[in-house]
Amino acid sequence: MTETTTTTLRDRVGALVAEAARAAMQAGALPDVALPDDVVERPRDAANGDYASSLPLRLARSAMMPPLAIAEAIAAHLPAGEVIQAPEIAPPGFINLRLAEGFVQGEIDRIIEQGPNFADISLGTGKHAQVEFVSANPTGPLHVGNGRGAAIGDTLASALEAAGYEVEREYYVNDAGTQTDVFAETLYARYQQQHGLDVTVPEGGYPGEYMVDLARRLHDREGDRLLAGPGEPPPPELRELGIELMVEQIRDTLEGFGTSYERWFSERSLYEPASGETSAYDTALGTLRADGHLAEREGALWFTSSELGEDKDNVVLRSDGRPTYFASDIAYHHDKLVTRGFDLVIDVWGADHHGHVSRVEMATEAVTGNGEALHILIYQLVTLKRGAETVRLSKRSGEIITLDELVEEVGPDAARFFFLLRAPSSQMDFDLDLAVKQSNENPVYYIQYAHARLASILDRASGEGHAPEGGDVSLLTAPHELALVREMLRLPEVIELVATTYEPQHLAHYGIELATSFHAFNDAFRQQNDASLKVITDDPALTAARLRLVQAAKIALGRVLDLMGMTAPERM
RNA sequence: GCGCCAGUAGCUCAGUGGAUAGAGCGCUACCCUGCGGAGGUAGAGGUCAGAGGUUCGAAUCCUCUCUGGCGUACCA
Incomplete structure (x- = not known):
């Protein structure tokens, strides 16, 4: 059985160069100076070898020697071996290294x-990582922008697995906030319409046609039993069933996109005490309170983030007693890092949420003492185009292009790859006409x-x-x-x-x-x-x-x- | 106003402080009695937004200016 090498080749070659440098120091050919962590890199031009070291250039100042002299001193202690051939020195002070033919x-x-x-x-052996991505509100179908988050998050999770981490993919279901109220009201209006009642969608509700479809599915499944009396609010069960149907739809969309999750995490569960214990929300807020990070003001409860360097405080409990999403976020990250004990937590967020990054990071540090383990990855928004025309991405605008439609048009592989080609930090144009027209290219x-x-x-x-x-x-x-x-x-x-x-x-x-x-x-x-x-x-x-x-x-x-x-x- | 992200070839975008800045598409010229041509080879095309600075060395780091996207709620 052959021994499995789990370091990279770059590390192996780098170690050889570092050893040679230390040997040169011991032999007195080089002054005793500190070495940087990374000593070799992949040269852009293959003519300069498989790996190259700029160590001589970087040590020139501290060693007080000309780079070429340093290069010679290191090269003299770096013989050809199993992995690399004899080194070549190139001005102004590079050591170029070629892999031995037999090794290749x-x-x-x-x-x-x-x-x-x-x-x-x-790299990550023995560590547990979590990647949370998409996590769109279950109030409408996923759009193209969510696809970018899905491709990035899923691939990142896979790469972490290959790097040795044990990885959990998670979708955070926002089933507790005010948006679900609006969702329930809209759905109820559409549901009533299914039964011939003359009701209009409430102000600020979701105008999309998908709400009509959803109401129809609800009607087909449940008949008229969810109708309340005239003037009464929608029954709680309608909201539950509506969210359930929406989450199912989102899950189907993501499966069609080639993405599945280990866990779908309910926001509401943060407020439910687990078997007689305190809820995640109470635990997290209790910690903040005990450490003096909460202050009551203007009838609301604030996280005093300005004392930690943030430009302002943020509300966790509104004056009407309802917690904000920020409160949920704090409890959620406490659950991730403390209760579940992940060593690395990556949140993949769209750029429209970037304003929350610093406060969530700060609150996470305050409530877990381990803010280092959290990395919030922001991806810039996708500008959707049909030729020269820009299509707005919003659940509230008239036209939305769903992820289902994109997958239907270009297929999951091409859609994923298109998203993955771009750096998350880069704004990207997605020309639907082009994607379809040039799909063969x-x-x-x-x-x-x-x-x-x-x-x-x-x-x-x-x-x-x-x-x-x-x-x-x-x-x-x-x-x-x-x-x-x-x-x-x-x-x-x-x-x-x-x-x-x-x-x-x-x-x-x-x-x-x-x-x-x-x-x-x-x-x-x-x-x-x-x-x-x-x-x-x-x-x-x-x-x-x-x-x-x-x-x-x-x-x-x-x-x-x-x-x-x-x-x-x-x-x- | 303030904050975050960006500005690189005609277009869409890569580029971990190192050597002559790359890819795809588009354009030009070649390579098929083809182990699969959805391919290969070569070429044209660049003020790395602009100006300073740090460094032996800057597309990359710092400062300022310009342009674009997003954020800046007791919304999410």
């Missing part, structure tokens, strides 16, 4: 051994096509009696073959990057680059007009070796697609 070849076997676990790292197909081609080659080889088993990877020496392996070896580093920056777009861009490497590899024979460069050739040993490369590439590409929640088709 051997990694093919290791990737096949690891199979679907290839690229797992141990969407980069999602570029990646999936590469996967289908890989599968096809293995199929064909199998039909002709070839198999990857027993192939000798040391026969693979062509540049386009080794370049493909090198590209695969980046995946653990990409996962580490996503799991530490919480920015899933790196995965999407990497997917394109890996597919590009494969397409270039696969078309080399055609470009060079040389049939001996094909995978399946007259040479059985070479064929078997190349099939191992193809098998490994299929594993790597399949992993990337899986992390993004996309299908990895065997044929298209």
Whole structure:
């Protein structure tokens, strides 16, 4: 059994350079100076090696030596080895490192051994993480903007899993606030209309047509038993059933988008004491009160965040005695971090909520003492366009484009990938006309096509009696073959990057680059007009070796697609 | 007004203080009796919004200005 390496290759190479630097210090070739954490990076230009270190440039000041002299001192203690070739020094003070050919070849076997676990790292081993995302009010269908949150949150969760965390995906259901009152009133009006009553939707209610559909479903299911007397408010059960139906609809939409959750967390449950104990709300507010973070003023109860550096205080309990959503948020984060004890909690919010970030962070720190564990990820809003025309995203505007409609038009894979390509912090335009018109040119197909081609080659080889088993990877020496392996070896580093920056777009861009490497590899024979460069050739040993490369590439590409929640088709 | 996020190729966008700033789409020219052409190769296209500053080195960090999005409720 081969030992599984769960650090990244970058860390391994970096450790070699750091060791060499320390050896140079011990030998007196270099003054004893502190080393930075990261000593190697991936150079932009492959001509500068697989990894490069700018350590000499960075140490020049503290070591009081010219960068090139430092580079030579380090390089002298950095011999060629199993992993890297002899280093090259490049002005003004870089040490360029190339992976040893034998090492690159051997990694093919290791990737096949690891199979679907290839690229797992141990960054989060033993830690529990929670990613909460979408969490839209259950008062209407999900729109396109929610899709961005779903793609980001789900992929982030997958990347954290690959990084070793135990991850829970959670949807926070706002079933307790004033918006659900408005929802219930609107639904009740539509429900009454179903029974021929002349009632209008209340001022400020939800005008959308979906409320009519919802009322019809309610009518079909429950008949007229939810009708109250004239002038009476909607019965509580109607609200419950309405929210239930809406949550079901949202769950269906997300499943159709390829996203499912471990847990649907009810806001209302924060106010319900668990078996004779105090509720999460009482516990959290009690902590704040005990620590002197609450003050009564103007008949309301305030979180005195201005004493903690915030520009103003925030109401937790209104003068009419009803808690605000902020109060729920405090209790919710206490539950996440203290009651459930997650080591890492990521909230994925749309930019329309960014005004809440600092106060929730502050309150979380106050109530848990562990604010560091919370990371609130803000994604900028999606501007929806039809050609040049901007479509507003709002449940209250006339036209809303639902996530269902988007999935219907472009498919879940393309929709997810489109969202994942953009950094969360970047505002993005989503041109519906373009998405439909150019769906065949969407980069999602570029990646999936590469996967289908890989599968096809293995199929064909199998039909002709070839198999990857027993192939000798040391026969693979062509540049386009080794370049493909090198590209695969980046995946653990990409996962580490996503799991530490919480920015899933790196995965999407990497997917394109890996597919590009494969397409270039696969078309080399055609470009060079040389049939001996094909995978399946007259040479059985070479064929078997190349099939191992193809098998490994299929594993790597399949992993990337899986992390993004996309299908990895065997044929298209 | 104040705060947060952004401004990079014609368009949509990547870019972890390092070497000649990239991709897709669009455009130009090539490569098919094709292990799947939804592909490959090459090319044109840039004042990294502007001005200062920090640094051996800045698209990246800091300050200011301009432009856009969002927020700034006892709404969510």
